[in-house]
Amino acid sequence: QVQLVESGGGLVQGGGSLRLSCAASGRTFSGGAMGWFRQAPGKEREFVAGLRWNSPRTYYADSVKARFTISRDNAKNTVYLQMNSLKDEDTAIYYCATTSRYIASIAGGSYDYWGQGTQVTVSS
DSSP: EEEEEOOOOOOEEEEEEEEEEEEEEOOOOOOEEEEEEOOOOTSEEEEEEEETTTTTOOEEEETTTTTEEEEEEEGGGGEEEEEOOOOOGGGGEEEEEHHHHHHTTTTTSSEEEEEEEEEEEEOO
C-alpha cells in the first residue's frame, strides 16, 4: 500500500511558475513508474510527465515539453514537477500516481496508486 500526497498548487498569472511536490509513503517499487497527470473541467485526464524511480530518463506530453521538468529525490521518496511559462490551458487538477510493478509505457501504462490532487489555476 502506497499513499501519495500532492502539494504546491495555487493561483498564478500566465507566464509564471509553480513547483508541485508528491510525497510517497509506504513501500514503493524501485522499478516502478511515477507520473503526473492532470484533468481540466470538461476534459479527460491526460498524462503530463513521468519517470521511473531507478532511471534517469524522463517523459513528457508534447504540450508541456520544454516548459515543465519532472525530477525526484529518492532519499525523500518525493517527485517534483517544475512548471514554467504557465498558460491558461494548464489550469487543471494535477495528480501524481505510481505503479506497483514495471510498466513498459510510462504515458500509457496502468497506475495503481493515486494522490488526491492539487489545483493549479492560471489567470489570463
